[in-house]
Each structure stands twice: as structure tokens, then as C-alpha cells.
Amino acid sequence: MPVxxxxxxxPFNFPAARRLREALGMAPGHVAYGMRASYGLxxxxxxxxxxxxxxxxxxxxxxxxxxxxxxxxxxxxLMGAPTTLREHRLARGLAPEDVARGAGVELQAYLRMxxxxxxxxxxxxxxxxxxxxxxSLRDSVTxxxxxxxxxxxxxxxxxxxxxxxxxxxxxxxALDKRAVEGPLxxxxxxxxxxxxxxxxxxxxxxADASGHAGRDFLDHVLDHFWPLLPGAA
Numbered sequence: 001m002p003v004x005x006x007x008x009x010x011p012f013n014f015p016a017a018r019r020l021r022e023a024l025g026m027a028p029g030h031v032a033y034g035m036r037a038s039y040g041l042x043x044x045x046x047x048x049x050x051x052x053x054x055x056x057x058x059x060x061x062x063x064x065x066x067x068x069x070x071x072x073x074x075x076x077x078l079m080g081a082p083t084t085l086r087e088h089r090l091a092r093g094l095a096p097e098d099v100a101r102g103a104g105v106e107l108q109a110y111l112r113m114x115x116x117x118x119x120x121x122x123x124x125x126x127x128x129x130x131x132x133x134x135x136s137l138r139d140s141v142t143x144x145x146x147x148x149x150x151x152x153x154x155x156x157x158x159x160x161x162x163x164x165x166x167x168x169x170x171x172x173x174a175l176d177k178r179a180v181e182g183p184l185x186x187x188x189x190x191x192x193x194x195x196x197x198x199x200x201x202x203x204x205x206x207a208d209a210s211g212h213a214g215r216d217f218l219d220h221v222l223d224h225f226w227p228l229l230p231g232a233a
């Protein structure tokens with residue numbers, strides 16, 4: 001059995017924990033008892049549950065899984081939006097072995113990728129990972145480390161000829177070129193329109209305002225792009 005390094009605690013949505021407990025008509029003591037009796041977490045007390053629900057402390061991965069089971073919900077319902085490979089796995093209540101097997105990678109290799117938060121799988125393994133974790137296209141791009149590359153392609157598309165980025169963007173996203181043509185054209189037009197409107201504000205502050213607006217758009221270009229791509233979120 002591989003030795004797994006210690007990991008940071010997963011994100012925890014403490015108001016959701018309290019809301020779910022109250023919806024079941026359970027007191028903190030009931031939850032603590034369930035976690036002790038069913039999952040062997042003898043250290044969990046009513047005060048532990050109260051501390052979690054007040055955001056004073058955070059459950060670790062094992063505690064989160066047991067808490068979710070006790071509250072009859074998925075771990076994902078007790079977490080904020082997952083962003084890392086590990087967080088997506090925990091949100092779905094999967095063991096590392098399950099994800100490694102589903103993605104077609106060796107367990108030790110998967111654990112290293114999860115620890116470093118750097119996915120190194122092939123295109124086929126990346127697609128298998130997305131299926132195993134039920135990732136949206138947006139989450140898949142982020143988890144597999146392609147977000148920065150995509151952002152650079154999009155910045156080139158809005159600042160010059162968007163047509164020249166259709167092929168590389170469609171290849172990176174594994175989509176038909178026709179699926180990205182419309183979003184890229186719209187993104188280019190939106191950026192250019194914003195720049196024109198900003199420059200028309202007048203002399204003096206116009207150039208500075210235009211520069212700020214342009215940088216802000218480019219810095220958040222992914223946020224502008226994803227809503228334009230159907231089914232990406």
C-alpha cells in the first residue's frame with residue numbers, strides 16, 4: 001500500500017453543514033454520535049461539529065467523507081467549488097485508486113500528480129479523467145493544467161485575427177473548429193468594442209482608461225470566454 005503524504009484540509013462550506021444538519025432535524029450530538037459509531041472517529045464530539053459549523057476549524061478528508069455520509073449528502077455539498085484535482089476527487093467521494101484506474105494511470109503516478117497539482121497524463125488519459133470525475137470542459141481544462149495556454153491563445157485572438165486561433169483552440173479543447181469559431185469571433189468583437197468605447201470617453205483620461213480596460217479584459221479573458229461556449233461550464 002503506497003504511503004500517502006499529508007494533504008491540506010479540503011475546502012469546507014460550514015453554513016451548508018449546519019443547514020443540512022438542521023434540515024434532517026439532527027442536533028450536533030446526533031451527528032457526532034453517528035460519525036463515532038459508524039466511522040470509528042472516536043475523537044469527534046458535539047463541540048467538534050459546532051466548531052466546524054462556525055468555521056472555527058475544518059474537517060480533514062476522512063472527517064468530511066464521514067460527515068457527508070452522516071448527513072446523507074455528497075462530500076461536494078459540504079465543499080466550496082473544487083478547483084484542484086484532489087478537491088474534485090473528494091467532492092465525488094472517490095478514492096485515489098478509483099480515479100487512477102478510471103484515468104488509466106499508475107496509482108503512484110496519480111498520487112504524485114495530485115500532491116503537486118500537476119496533471120501529466122496523455123490526451124486520452126485526460127479525457128478518461130474528465131469522465132471519471134464528471135468534469136465540465138472548463139474544470140477539465142483547469143485541472144489538467146491547460147488554462148494558461150488557453151488564455152494565451154484567447155488573448156491573441158482578441159488582439160489580432162481571431163481566425164488564426166480557431167485551429168489551436170479547437171485542438172486544445174478537443175472540439176470541432178465550428179464549435180469555437182462563433183465564441184472566438186464574439187470574444188474578439190467584444191474586446192475591440194470595449195476598446196473603442198473607452199477611447200471615445202475623451203481626451204486626457206481616455207488613453208489610461210483604455211489601457212486599464214484592455215488589461216482587465218485580457219486578465220479575465222477565460223471568464224469572458226467560457227459563457228460563450230455552450231456546455232462548457
